[in-house]
Amino acid sequence: MLGHHLTPLLGATGVLALLTLVPGPDMAVVTKRAVTRGRADGLRTVGGIAVGLLLWGALTVAGLAARLAASAEVYLAVKLAGAAYLCWLGTYVYVLSRARRFFARPRVRRALDRVTGVVLIGFGVRVATTS
Numbered sequence: 001m002l003g004h005h006l007t008p009l010l011g012a013t014g015v016l017a018l019l020t021l022v023p024g025p026d027m028a029v030v031t032k033r034a035v036t037r038g039r040a041d042g043l044r045t046v047g048g049i050a051v052g053l054l055l056w057g058a059l060t061v062a063g064l065a066a067r068l069a070a071s072a073e074v075y076l077a078v079k080l081a082g083a084a085y086l087c088w089l090g091t092y093v094y095v096l097s098r099a100r101r102f103f104a105r106p107r108v109r110r111a112l113d114r115v116t117g118v119v120l121i122g123f124g125v126r127v128a129t130t131s
Helices: 006-021 025-037 039-062 064-070 072-098 106-115 118-129
Strands: none
Touching: 025 039, 025 118, 039 064, 039 118, 064 072, 072 118
16 A cells, blocks of 8 residues: 555665675674774774764765765765875874874773774774765
């Protein structure tokens, strides 16, 4: 009794639900963080992924995902912003490695992990790999 316009939507929803179950980059990052840094970091990474999913869902509802798909210029701008973020992240990691003694202090490490650490890593992976 559904309208003819809802049938394709339900089919697409079913396919997307199945694709959500397939492990991907999210699972790899969560597993790595949980194994190397512990359960708490794994859970923080999951939190970042969840925030990324919620943001992507909100953008999709707002129609911005359709705009990205329809406009090569906007899509290129988003890709360049992502590339700039990755360059910044690489530079940040390099600078951190050069200042290892300071950042190895437990108090500093805890502060960085809580504020900018694994939550943003999980968020970045989710946003970067959403197609």
